Amino acid sequence: MSGRIASIRRLHRANALAPVCAGLLFGLILLGRGQFVGSVDRSEADQHVAVVGERVAAIPYRIGDWAGRDVTLPAAALEILHSSAALSRSYSNLRTGDQARLAIIFCGDVRDMLGHHPPACYPASGWRPSAGDNGRKGETRLTIRIHGEEVEANIFRFFKADPSGVDRQITIVGFFALPGVGMTPDPAVVRSRSTRRAVSSLGAGQVQVLLDGFPSEQRAVELAEDLLGAIPASTFEVLKGNRADEDAAQLSQEERSSEASSESTAAEHIGMGSENQSGPAGGEP
Numbered sequence: 001m002s003g004r005i006a007s008i009r010r011l012h013r014a015n016a017l018a019p020v021c022a023g024l025l026f027g028l029i030l031l032g033r034g035q036f037v038g039s040v041d042r043s044e045a046d047q048h049v050a051v052v053g054e055r056v057a058a059i060p061y062r063i064g065d066w067a068g069r070d071v072t073l074p075a076a077a078l079e080i081l082h083s084s085a086a087l088s089r090s091y092s093n094l095r096t097g098d099q100a101r102l103a104i105i106f107c108g109d110v111r112d113m114l115g116h117h118p119p120a121c122y123p124a125s126g127w128r129p130s131a132g133d134n135g136r137k138g139e140t141r142l143t144i145r146i147h148g149e150e151v152e153a154n155i156f157r158f159f160k161a162d163p164s165g166v167d168r169q170i171t172i173v174g175f176f177a178l179p180g181v182g183m184t185p186d187p188a189v190v191r192s193r194s195t196r197r198a199v200s201s202l203g204a205g206q207v208q209v210l211l212d213g214f215p216s217e218q219r220a221v222e223l224a225e226d227l228l229g230a231i232p233a234s235t236f237e238v239l240k241g242n243r244a245d246e247d248a249a250q251l252s253q254e255e256r257s258s259e260a261s262s263e264s265t266a267a268e269h270i271g272m273g274s275e276n277q278s279g280p281a282g283g284e285p
Contacts, residue, residue: 045201048179048241049108052203053085055238056104064230066091066100073103084108084203091227100227101210106239110178110193110200117187118156118172118208127158130169130214141185142217144173144225147233151175153224154185157214171215173224174208179241183207205239 061068068091085106092099107113123129140155153175159167175185178193179202194200209224 045108045198045203049084049106049203052106052205052238055235056085056087056106059087059089059102059104059231059235061089063091064226065093065095066227066230067094068092068102071101083112093226098223098226099212100223102227102231103208103210104205106203106205108201108203110190110202110204113176113190113204113206114194116206118154118158118174122156122158127160127170130157130159140217142173142221144221144228146183146225146228146236149183149236151183152185153183155217155220169213171211171213171220172208173211173220174206177205177207177236177239179203182240183236202241207239 068089071088071090073086073088083105085104087102087104089103090099090101105113105116119129141152142155144151144153153173156172156174157169158172159169161167175183176187176190177183178190180199181189181193184190190204193202193204207228209220209227211220211223215223
C-alpha cells in the first residue's frame, strides 16, 4: 500500500511540474526561432540583396576621368562561390593614363565570404606575398578617404612568375562592406557576422582596387581614392545597408543611355579588343 501511495505522489508532482516544463520548452523554441530568424525579416534581407545587385550593376563605365570595360574576374576572385553580385572592370584614366581595376563581390550570405580574402585566395593561386613599404610581408593597414569618409583598408602585394619566367606584380587595396557595420578591413568582423543566420542573410561585400606593379603606399592610396571616389556614393551606402535617397541612388534614364555611349568611347581609348593584357587591365591579375 505504501508503495502505491508513493507512486501516486510522484504522479501528482509530475502533473504539477508539467506547466513549468511546457513553459520552458516553449521558451526554448522561441529562443531557437530567434537564433535563426532574429529581428531581420527574410523578405527584407532578400530585398537588400536585390538592391545591392542592381546598384553594383549600375556603376557607370565612365566615372569622372575614368573610362572602363568589363574584364573576366581573376581566378582568385572566382573562388568566391554563390556571389549575388560581381563586378570586374578595368578602368583607364583618360587624363593621366593611369590604369586600375575595380572588383566588387557581394555575397547574399556572409558565410559565402568566409575565407575569401587575398592572403588566402592569391597564394592558393600561385601568388607569393611581397614586402611593402614597411618591409613586412603580408597585409598592411592604411586609411583612404571615400566621399569624405575615412575608410581603413588593407594593402597587399603579390608576385608570381608567368610561363616565360617573368615575375608579375600586383598591388591590391581592399576592404569589406557589411550592413550594420560599415566598411572594415578585418576578416574577423566578417566571421563574427556569420554566426547568426538572421545577420548572415544580410550578406557581405568586398571591394578591391588592383594595380599593376608595386607603387608606393601613397601612390596606391591616391589611385584608390580617385577611382573609388568617382563611384556614386549611394553604391557604398547600399553596401553598408543604408537606404540611399532614391533620387541620388538610381541612375536616370538619360544617364543609363549615356553609359552605352561611354562604354564605346572607353573602348576606343583603352583598347576593347585587347583581351590578352596582363595585370589589372587584362584577365587574371
